[in-house]
Amino acid sequence: MSSADTFKGVRVLELTTTIAGPYSAMILADLGAEVIKVERPGGGDDARSMPPHRGTGLAAESSVFHAVNRNKRSVVLDLKDPAGREAFLRLADTTDVVVQSYRPGAADQLGLGFDDVHARNPRAVYCSVSAFGTSGAAAGLPGYDPLIQAFTGMMSMTGQPGGAPVRVAPSLTDLTTGMWAAMAIMAALRRRDLTGIGEHVEATLVDSGFALLCHQIIGMYATGVTPGPLGSASPITAPYECFETSDGWVMIAAGNDGLFGRLCRALGLPELLVDERFIGSAARVRNRDVLHQVIQACVGTFTTESCLFVLRQAKIPVGPVHDLKQAVDHPVALDRGVVLEAMLEPGEPSTLPMVRLPIDDESTSRVRPPHLGEHSAEVLRENGFTDDEISTLLDTE
Numbered sequence: 001m002s003s004a005d006t007f008k009g010v011r012v013l014e015l016t017t018t019i020a021g022p023y024s025a026m027i028l029a030d031l032g033a034e035v036i037k038v039e040r041p042g043g044g045d046d047a048r049s050m051p052p053h054r055g056t057g058l059a060a061e062s063s064v065f066h067a068v069n070r071n072k073r074s075v076v077l078d079l080k081d082p083a084g085r086e087a088f089l090r091l092a093d094t095t096d097v098v099v100q101s102y103r104p105g106a107a108d109q110l111g112l113g114f115d116d117v118h119a120r121n122p123r124a125v126y127c128s129v130s131a132f133g134t135s136g137a138a139a140g141l142p143g144y145d146p147l148i149q150a151f152t153g154m155m156s157m158t159g160q161p162g163g164a165p166v167r168v169a170p171s172l173t174d175l176t177t178g179m180w181a182a183m184a185i186m187a188a189l190r191r192r193d194l195t196g197i198g199e200h201v202e203a204t205l206v207d208s209g210f211a212l213l214c215h216q217i218i219g220m221y222a223t224g225v226t227p228g229p230l231g232s233a234s235p236i237t238a239p240y241e242c243f244e245t246s247d248g249w250v251m252i253a254a255g256n257d258g259l260f261g262r263l264c265r266a267l268g269l270p271e272l273l274v275d276e277r278f279i280g281s282a283a284r285v286r287n288r289d290v291l292h293q294v295i296q297a298c299v300g301t302f303t304t305e306s307c308l309f310v311l312r313q314a315k316i317p318v319g320p321v322h323d324l325k326q327a328v329d330h331p332v333a334l335d336r337g338v339v340l341e342a343m344l345e346p347g348e349p350s351t352l353p354m355v356r357l358p359i360d361d362e363s364t365s366r367v368r369p370p371h372l373g374e375h376s377a378e379v380l381r382e383n384g385f386t387d388d389e390i391s392t393l394l395d396t397e
Contacts, residue, residue, distance in 0.1 A: 002363035007033040010189070012097040013088075014038065014072070015079075015112070017046045019145070019171050020205065021101035021129040022068040023178030028097070028185065029071035030357050030364050036095075036379055037072045037370065038088060044076065044372040045069070054352055066352045068178070069369035070342070075380070076373035077393065085111055087393055091383055092117045092124060096198075097185055101129040104140040114200040125188040125198040129181050133204040143205060145174040152209035157216065159229045166229070177208040233292075238284040239263070242321055243296050248304040249321035252295070252311065256281065259316055266314035267298045342368040 010033040014025040022037075022045065029035040039045055047065040054061050075091075078084040089112070092098055098117055100107050107113045107128075114126040128134065131143025146167045149155050159166030181203035188201050210217070216227055219235060233241035237255045254263045257280065264272045272278050272294065277287040284291055299307055304320055311318040322330065328339055342351045343366050351368045373394075380390045 003359060003361045004030070004032045004363040004365060006031040010034070010097065011095045012036070012099065013092055013095040014099050015088075015107075016099055016101035016129060018050075018101070019047065019064065019068055019174035020177040020181065020203070021099055022047070022065075023175055024127070024129065024181035024185070024203070025072065025099055026068050026070060027178065027182040027357065027359075030360055033097075035072040036091065036375075037069065037074045038079075038091075039074055039076050039372060041076055041078050044074070048372065061352055063352060066369050067355065070354055071365050071367050072370055073375035073379055074370035074373055075376045077376075079110055079112065083393060087380070087385070087389075088112060089116065089120060090385075091379075093121050094383065095121065095124055096189065097125045097127065099127040099129065099181065099185065103142060104128070104130050104132075104134040118198065118200075121198070123192060123196065123198050125185055125192060126200045127181050127185050127188075128200065128202045129177060129204070130202070131205045133202060133206070138206070145171040145205065148173040148205040148209045151206065152213060153216075154209060154213060157227050157229055160231045161229050163229065172212060173205045173209045176212060177203050177205050180208055180211075233288060235285065237281045238288045238291055239295055241292065243292075243299040245299060245302050245304045245307050250299065250304060250307050250311075251319050251321055252299075253317040255317070260284070262314045263295075263311070263316050266310055266316060267295065269294065269298060340366055342366055344368060 007028055010028070012025055012028050012033045012035045014021065014035055014037045016022050016025065025035045025037070037045070043049060045065060047068070048062050050062050050064040052063050054063070077087055079088060100112070102110075108115070114128075117124050117126055130140075131148060132138035132141045134140070143151070146155075149158075149167055149172070150165065152173075154172075155165035155167060158168055181201075184201040184203055188199050192198050216235070220226055227235055231241065232251065239252050239254050239260070242249050242251050252263065254260045260278070261273055264270055272291075276283070278284050278291055302310065308318055308320065320326075327333060333339065337356055339353050340356055342354055344351060354366050357364075376394055377390050380393065381387075385393070
């Protein structure tokens with residue numbers, strides 16, 4: 001059985017925008033679920049308008065939307081209109097999963113909340129994705145990935161000491177929230193196998209942000225010290241950071257005593273092995289700045305290529321600091337099939353490539369993300385709507 005058959009036969013009704021919610025549904029789609037993405041008339045998912053784009057006008061493709069919406073079908077419904085809401089609920093009557101990312105309480109106000117869906121379809125698993133959740137001190141507050149990075153303390157630990165707070169470039173809390181949402185849905189589907197009843201599960205950006213900081217949080221309680229920015233360094237061991245070569249940068253991760261010994265011998269610095277300041281990881285962390293200066297003076301005499309050769313010969317974890325283009329063009333990325341071409345209809349013009357999920361295999365579909373409302377009539381007809389009903393619903397677009 002291939003990974004693409006894992007959730008074959010499972011229908012997901014997606015009512016989300018931007019990154020976190022769509023990513024959760026795309027994970028399920030890659031695993032074989034049928035995902036119907038419901039979008040509002042006009043602009044659809046907010047991510048469709050987010051730069052950068054390829055192309056112009058109606059043919060422009062948003063890279064943000066493209067990254068998290070493959071293997072789905074798009075249906076446009078006006079959920080502010082009673083007919084659109086009823087159409088959504090009719091689709092939900094035969095669905096296995098509903099995932100939505102409205103502001104907490106908004107779906108209930110529209111008559112599309114868990115209670116509304118569950119009353120008609122008790123087997124449906126309902127997942128709510130939001131910034132701060134539906135309960136507690138910040139319940140209902142709006143939020144996006146960088147706001148959560150700031151709120152959780154992540155930004156205060158990112159960047160160089162003495163510098164301004166720095167956002168981590170990847171949308172970490174969005175993407176990990178999507179992962180947690182997918183896992184929560186999978187777990188709820190398994191529980192439904194046992195009970196026959198669906199349930200309401202939740203995934204929040206703020207929980208995801210704190211989960212990413214798990215060892216920093218525990219370390220703070222262990223030491224009583226609030227961590228600050230360390231650049232590329234780590235609070236748990238040293239040397240475990242970037243060093244500048246004569247023509248670039250390398251990351252050296254000598255994470256234990258054995259690796260530190262190999263590093264010192266490979267660099268011709270055996271005197272460090274008997275220096276009390278550097279005996280044991282804890283001592284090296286305390287004296288990181290001095291240790292960095294000594295190693296940097298030596299590494300700076302190497303080119304990047306020669307440094308990699310010498311340290312790899314000594315079996316020390318080391319790697320170049322790539323820019324993104326260098327990274328995706330590297331043989332490792334090519335061997336792993338990180339970037340793949342989208343599947344297109346015959347005669348359809350080329351589109352943006354896709355990034356493979358780490359759980360995907362060769363059987364996984366990679367159908368390009370849908371155009372807005374591309375499958376509206378098709379999906380509605382499959383679900384028993386008459387031509388007159390379809391015409392009425394689509395006239396509201």
